[in-house]
Amino acid sequence: MSDSKHGSRLSTKLVLGAIILLALVVRVGFVSTLEEDLYWPDPTYYDAFAWNLITGESLSGEPLYDAVKRAPLQAFLMTIPYAAAGHSYRAAYFFQAVLGGLFIPLLAFLIGVRLKSAGVGLVTALLAAVYPYYIYISGALYATQTSTILLLLVVYLAVRASQTRGVGVLILQGVSLGALVLTRSIGIILLPLSVLWTWPKRGITKAVIVALVAVVVVAPWTIRNYNVTGEIIAVSVGGGREFLHGVAPGATGTSQSRTPLPGDLLAIRSTLPQGEWDKMCYQRGFEFIKADPVRFVKLYGAKFLNLYRFYPNTITTNEHTSSTTMWISIISSGPVLLLGLAGIWLERRRWMVYLPVLSVIVGFSFVYSAFTTCIRYRLPIDVYFMLFAAVALGAIAGKLGGRLGRFFDEAPTENAVSE
DSSP: OOHHHHHHHHHHHHHHHHHHHHHHHHHHHHHTTOOSSOOSSTHHHHHHHHHHHHHTOOSSSTTSSSTTSSOSHHHHHHHHHHHHHSSOHHHHHHHHHHHHHHHHHHHHHHHHHHHTOHHHHHHHHHHHHHOHHHHHHTTSOSSHHHHHHHHHHHHHHHHHHHHSOSSHHHHHHHHHHHHHHTTOGGGGGHHHHHHHHHHHHHHHHHHHHHHHHHHHHHHHHHHHHHHHHSSOOSSOSOHHHHHHHHHSTTOOTTOGGGSOOOHHHHHHGGGSOHHHHHHHHHHHHHHHHHHOHHHHHHHHHHHHHHHTOSSOOOSSOOTTOSHHHHHHHHHHHHHHHHHHHHHHHHTGGGTTTTHHHHHHHHHHHHHHTTSOOOHHHHHHHHHHHHHHHHHHHHHHHHHHOHHHHHHHHOOOOSOSSOO
16 A cells, blocks of 8 residues: 555545544533433334333333333333333433434435545535534434434445445345335335345345345244234335325325325224234325325425425424524535436436435335425435535535535545545
């Protein structure tokens, strides 16, 4: 190895370390301002589930809070700070801040350096480190940050598998994908997509390995759900309800779960198993679509646009929903999304190289738009727009030339930082 290459790798490591330190500082600084409180409704489930696990309550149902309402991994993760510090929300916030500060910029860098260059990887990591939404979700006990990290890991391993041989990385990819599904059940859509992006470089047999390993990881929870409910529920229920909320009369592009559900379905909800009632919601939703397909297409487009709005339209409000928050959202996410689109266009001829990234963006966007959408659902894929935004910034720097242009010019490398 030449001295110049060694020096370049050392400087890359130092810059990456500084970015990760910055990410940790801003996240820990933010969560240190939070009270001992849950600021949003949904985390109450994960909190109750996690604390039941700590106190030794059964996983077979009551008094477990709504046994199949959510995917379980976020709750299992929260048992780590609860075991160390007791039933403390602030401990969970600090724990999340450290996880987000470490892994989001690191994985963003590793994807960027393998797909384009060390410069693009570093800029992607920096954008992810200071992105206001990513700082905020470290202090909200949703599954959003956990699913962002796991999705980054799945994509990184997919990119790495396309550039290396061996089965080990495929198995790790399958394990990560299974963990993602156990965090957010929408991750199930990546089972066929993982075959799609692995097949061209590794063949169909190796591609199927990823999906099979993911199924094996998820299977114990599916078995547990069957033992608890007597129904086959892969991960969790609720998809049918959200689908119906998104297509029922009164639904709009921004209505989410505020859309009233049909009265006859609500009347029988308590009399039916949860899985069966969820299937009935799907059936009723498809009936509405069949009755007025043009309305569904219009709603679908409105929900797609709502997913990519620059500022949130939340159902509930608190001290964190203000005009200041709105402007911070616009100023930060607006340029990332617009530059990201420019970067996708610039790299259009290399679409096969970016297939895992593009599959995630397209898959999540189009599936969510059939249900209900909000910015929080988009956050796990924002980092890929940051990647393409870094590509666009690199193209601008290349036009300017000089040292800044050379920063982005380094060819893709498998080991810009020892992995």
